[in-house]
Amino acid sequence: MxxxxxxxxxxxxxxxxxxxxxxxxxxxxxxxxxxxxxxxxxxxxxxxxxxxxxxxxxxxxxxxxxxxxxxxxxTTNLTSFFREKHHFDFLTETVFPDVFKANAATRKVRIWSAGCSTGEEPYSLAITLANFLKLNSHKYKDWDVKILATDLDSNVLDKGKRGAYLVSGADGLSDSDRKEYFTESDQEDGHHLLAKEKIRNLITFNRLNLLHKWPMKGKFDVIFCRNVVIYFDKDTQKVLFDRYANQLKDAGYLMIGHSENLHRVSTRFSALGNTRYKKIN
Ligand SMILES: C[S@@+](CC[C@H](N)C(=O)[O-])C[C@H]1O[C@@H](n2cnc3c(N)ncnc32)[C@H](O)[C@@H]1O
Structure with missing residues (x-):
């Protein structure tokens, strides 16, 4: 003892x-x-x-x-704004132009941040989306665009819902995004950035255990599941990525974490390099 x-x-x-x-x-x-x-x-x-x-x-x-x-x-909740920034550049340069073109009939885009932790990932998605929409406002005005952010841990979800982040931990944000999408406020525990409505309104935070039944009926254009499955074994990963493939639209995109890969886990995606994948079946 x-x-x-x-x-x-x-x-x-x-x-x-x-x-x-x-x-x-x-x-x-x-x-x-x-x-x-x-x-x-x-x-x-x-x-x-x-x-x-x-x-x-x-x-x-x-x-x-x-x-x-x-x-x-x-749970381990380490995260940051624009973590693995190349995924967000890829959204702007390739994924959004592709998805918005493909969805012209429905004028609807759905993104899922699965294992969103304290919200920096879905807010980074919202900023990337908002910047894309601003640049292309003549084409995509009034589209129905939504980000679902889920996690198992109720504490981190509460933080995401509050959308308040210490300035000292918000290194990943550019000055222009910080000005455009956040207000600043001094609180007891330090100087905070508060997410503005224009990005908050794009995100819905919900508690969801990825191992349980998923209540979502519609399919997604893009799923981010980054730095979550490193804590799972291969059998759990196999089941999970099969379910992600089912929950993605045809040719939908999947991004995973920098130390993760789908080798011997799933054959339903083609690798685009740099932990980016596209659903193939
Ligand atoms: C390290 S964080 C990753 C955050 C973010 N995706 C990123 O890459 O910065 C992993 C998150 O996965 C969540 N998680 C772990 N197991 C889960 C499960 N079974 N269902 C849902 N979320 C889970 C944890 O609560 C944690 O917030």
């Missing part, structure tokens, strides 16, 4: 690993043990328990309640 604030046995860690995998698809390898300990120690403190036996008892007995705190604690 360890002599630390909240003793965590091997059996406790295995139990936690299993709950994480079953509920979120996230694989917690042994090298994640310290990280898991420090994140869940906060929950132990908040609940006033003495060790992980007691914590697991609460996790199992008051499922709904502690489970969402548990899930929020084990």
């Amino acid at each position: 360890e002599s630390r604030e909240f003793p965590m046995t091997d059996a406790n860690f295995t139990h936690i690993k299993n709950v994480a995998y079953d509920r979120t698809g996230i694989v917690l390898g042994d090298h994640k043990r310290e990280m898991v300990y420090s994140r869940l120690a906060r929950r132990c403190r908040a609940l006033g328990v003495n060790d992980f036996d007691q914590y697991i008892h609460i996790l199992e007995s008051q499922e709904g309640e502690e489970l969402s705190h548990f899930v929020n604690s084990i």
